[in-house]
Amino acid sequence: MAGQEEARLALEIAAAGGHHLMMVGPPGSGKTMLAERLAGLLPDLDDAEAIEVTAIHSLDRSPHRLAALLRRPPYERPHHSASTASIIGGGSGIPQPGAASRAHRGVLFLDEAPEFDKRVLDALRQPLESGEVILHRAAGTAAYPARFQLVLAANPCPCGKASGKGSQCQCTPMARRRYFGRLSGPLLDRVDIQLHVNRVTLGQLADTEARETTAQVAVRVRQARERQRERLAPYGALRNADLSGRLLRGPLRLGPNDTRLLDTAMAVGALSARGYDRVLRLAWTVADLKNRERPDADDVGLALTLRQRGDGQ
Numbered sequence: 349m350a351g352q353e354e355a356r357l358a359l360e361i362a363a364a365g366g367h368h369l370m371m372v373g374p375p376g377s378g379k380t381m382l383a384e385r386l387a388g389l390l391p392d393l394d395d396a397e398a399i400e401v402t403a404i405h406s407l408d409r410s411p412h413r414l415a416a417l418l419r420r421p422p423y424e425r426p427h428h429s430a431s432t433a434s435i436i437g438g439g440s441g442i443p444q445p446g447a448a449s450r451a452h453r454g455v456l457f458l459d460e461a462p463e464f465d466k467r468v469l470d471a472l473r474q475p476l477e478s479g480e481v482i483l484h485r486a487a488g489t490a491a492y493p494a495r496f497q498l499v500l501a502a503n504p505c506p507c508g509k510a511s512g513k514g515s516q517c518q519c520t521p522m523a524r525r526r527y528f529g530r531l532s533g534p535l536l537d538r539v540d541i542q543l544h545v546n547r548v549t550l551g552q553l554a555d556t557e558a559r560e561t562t563a564q565v566a567v568r569v570r571q572a573r574e575r576q577r578e579r580l581a582p583y584g585a586l587r588n589a590d591l592s593g594r595l596l597r598g599p600l601r602l603g604p605n606d607t608r609l610l611d612t613a614m615a616v617g618a619l620s621a622r623g624y625d626r627v628l629r630l631a632w633t634v635a636d637l638k639n640r641e642r643p644d645a646d647d648v649g650l651a652l653t654l655r656q657r658g659d660g661q
Contacts, residue, residue: 352545355382356565359382360389360565360637362386362499362540364636365588366497367629368497369542370499371383371499371545372543373547377548383501384457393420397453398419400493401454402414404445405450421455424450425457425459428463432465432471436468436471436475438485452496455497461500461530462527469532470532476498476538506527510524541654541655542655573587575636576632583595588632588633596629602631607648613652627648630650631643631651635647
């Protein structure tokens with residue numbers, strides 16, 4: 349992929365630690381291509397994960413039948429017109445899993461995220477926290493796992509021309525507020541990486557320097573995941589994205605010199621308590637990709653940069 353060095357780094361970090369990601373940029377900047385590459389960076393599912401994912405997909409009512417365990421992380425990309433039931437799950441009789449559960453152990457990509465119904469977006473908050481969906485219907489209650497990586501993509505405004513100087517944008521301030529208003533603060537607060545993606549320049553397109561392939565980056569992602577598994581095994585976690593605040597402020601606590609930037613950001617109200625923990629999780633992933641034992645102040649600074657999109661969260 350030409351250009352987008354910052355976005356490619358963010359994607360690698362997201363894949364390595366299992367972090368949620370949001371990209372805001374004009375049409376043609378490569379947001380969809382980046383999201384599609386994420387599933388290819390993820391390691392194969394182990395036996396337990398493959399059984400979980402295959403069991404969910406076996407409930408699909410389509411005539412297709414699974415012949416073997418699914419070994420690759422799933423990738424779900426519902427259309428922005430999708431209903432709450434199609435995303436979260438539902439239907440007549442015993443409720444069926446939706447896209448959130450079919451994306452379990454994989455990626456749920458919402459392209460043009462502000463175009464989704466606000467109720468659909470807010471319904472994702474619960475599975476983002478708990479990793480499961482519980483559906484109550486008259487015929488019974490069903491609980492499905494839904495531990496997915498959420499990837500959101502959005503234009504800078506309804507017409508998509510507000511990037512840069514925005515001189516060609518015809519959207520009113522009210523239209524812009526309404527557009528992003530569907531992405532609630534509590535939802536965005538659960539998204540670890542929030543990134544601006546700019547258009548690729550002519551110079552970047554003309555650059556003939558050899559670029560890394562998905563397979564090359566996937567090797568680093570797999571090695572970082574292995575480091576996490578080894579470190580987090582005593583605590584019952586698999587990925588940095590699953591770290592609890594208790595662990596981050598206990599056995600995995602960083603020194604005050606390393607968290608000084610974070611402490612200042614929270615003191616001035618630029619970061620919520622949830623955001624504080626999410627930056628620490630990102631910092632651990634950055635350190636894992638560098639093959640180091642613990643994050644330092646530079647890792648925390650990079651994580652904070654990736655976290656802050658400019659909306660104060």
